[in-house]
Amino acid sequence: MSIETDIKQKKFRSAFQRLAINLTYTSNWLGYKQLELFKEHxxxxxxxxxxxxxxxxxxxxxxxxxxxxxxxxxxxxxxxxxxxxxxxxxxxxxxxxxxxxxxxxxxxxxxxxxxxxxxxxxxxxxNGLSASITEEEAELVSSLLDKMRESDSNNKNQ
Amino acid sequence: MSIETDIKQKKFRSAFQRLAINLTYTSNWLGYKQLELFKEHxxxxxxxxxxxxxxxxxxxxxxxxxxxxxxxxxxxxxxxxxxxxxxxxxxxxxxxxxxxxxxxxxxxxxxxxxxxxxxxxxxxxxNGLSASITEEEAELVSSLLDKMRESDSNNKNQ
DNA sequence: GATAAATACATGTTACTACATTAAATGTAC
DNA sequence: GTACATTTAATGTAGTAACATGTATTTATC
Incomplete structure (x- = not known):
């Protein structure tokens, strides 16, 4: 489901805002999944x-x-x-x-x-993720997240 | 910097593991950034x-x-x-x-x-993010994160 | 070699989170 | 319409996190 539907917000001020919110939301989602997996151990x-x-x-x-x-x-x-x-x-x-x-x-x-x-x-x-995204897509997202974090050094002197 | 360098782990068992770890790492990174921004308010x-x-x-x-x-x-x-x-x-x-x-x-x-x-x-x-990734890339990541979360419904009956 | 600064880790405090429970209101079965 | 389950929110408790601070050790400067 798209982040718009999940959080019921139709408009974002930019693609970057949407990404930031989506990232937090998806990380929470992942966090709860992992919590569930680790709990019994x-x-x-x-x-x-x-x-x-x-x-x-x-x-x-x-x-x-x-x-x-x-x-x-x-x-x-x-x-x-x-x-x-x-x-x-x-x-x-x-x-x-x-x-x-x-x-x-x-x-x-x-x-x-x-x-x-x-x-x-x-x-x-x-591996269950492969039902929804391909290996290539996973690699693509990962490398784009890497790129995104590079703004760290760019912002340092602002 | 690539997630491999950031966390100094050279090998991942799959593109999906790398993505999961990168997602958590990047979300923490974002979280600390936001914390900093919100603190003074x-x-x-x-x-x-x-x-x-x-x-x-x-x-x-x-x-x-x-x-x-x-x-x-x-x-x-x-x-x-x-x-x-x-x-x-x-x-x-x-x-x-x-x-x-x-x-x-x-x-x-x-x-x-x-x-x-x-x-x-x-x-x-x-907008500072635009120094490192383009608007199109931000949209791409966002839509792939959406796709990724769809494995939720797929996994429900496992 | 003495003193100041930096580093590495630990801990006290306060605030936040997960989980279980409680309390009240609503929904459903009979 | 009563009995029982479900929903909605709040709260007590235990564990965890952020922040400031403390203590020991190392590095740098004079």
Whole structure:
């Protein structure tokens, strides 16, 4: 259904406004979908996000601030997210030897197991998208979103 | 910058996974931008969202649940969002005469004034996007997001 | 080498969200 | 018309987020 119908707004002041609103709406939609998927595994989207980043590191530890960067999150929240993962046994936290301010985080075996249980479910859902958009279209949207975020650097001196 | 570089993940299991992750990332990016814009007007993105919907109604009142629908939000949160707008004098709440369970919400003059102050700022930011993507591309992304959300109905019986 | 500034993380506080529950009004079956 | 389910909104509670601040460590400047 078009965003016009979904939010019952007929006119937008520009294609860019429509895009901004649609982006937020679609992200909410996606967020609720994911919430539903993750709920039964006693984990949140944010926590999954951290675990995915940790897995990407293989056994290489990663700092809290680097995780926060990749999530566009505040350090303080990431700190507490990792607390939760620690309590559940999905991550380990050790002091970084080269910089004692920093904290090295790695995923545990239990964490990897959790991901391997969640992955097929997520994958199935993602592939369900192919019923509505093609792979080429998905790639197209993704690359246009990349382009859109580039306005960041353009706007900095305004 | 590409999402691969932003989140430093080189491989995705599919174009659809990349899209899902990129969508969340870009929406967070947009969210922080808006937060910044709204902050000095003592209002949140969510509250602005409600006001925008109320303005779209002109003087026609709208029910709390209808607002929630258009925001993909929970009724309970919308209820409290409106509380905030009420306190600030941006919205009015009256009992619906035809259905006394419902609550009619309308925007006030003060609310309209606030929007008219915020609009040009938002508009300027939105138009700043044109430095990175064209109007045609914005429309394209928007329509593809619409298409993407259609998998909702497809997935319902799975 | 001492001092100032910056960095990395943690935490207290306040506000917001999800979820479950409550309360009132309406709809439906009999 | 009464009994039961549904709808609509509000609220209590627990968890999460944003923001400011605190503490420890490192880097830069003199």
């Amino acid at each position: 006693d984990i949140t989207s944010q926590q999954y996000n951290v675990l995915r980043i940790l897995r990407g590191q293989q056994s290489n530890p990663i700092k809290v601030s680097d995780i926060a960067d990749r999530m566009l999150d505040k350090n303080s929240n990431t700190s507490r997210l990792i607390d939760k993962l620690l309590v559940k046994g999905f991550a380990k936290r050790t002091s970084c030897p080269s910089d004692r301010r920093a904290v090295d985080v790695v995923i545990t075996e239990t964490g990897l197991e959790l991901l391997s249980r969640i992955d097929p479910i997520l994958e199935e859902w993602e | 003592d209002i949140t993105s969510q509250q602005y969202n409600v006001l925008r919907i109320l303005r779209g109604q002109q003087s026609n009142p709208i029910k709390v649940s209808d607002i929630a629908d258009r925001m993909l939000d929970k009724n309970s949160n919308t209820s409290r969002l409106i509380d905030k707008l009420l306190v600030k004098g941006f919205a009015k709440r009256t009992s619906c005469p035809s259905d006394r369970r419902a609550v009619d919400v309308v925007i006030t003059e003060t609310g309209l004034e606030l929007l008219s102050r915020i609009d040009p700022i938002l508009e300027e930011w939105e």
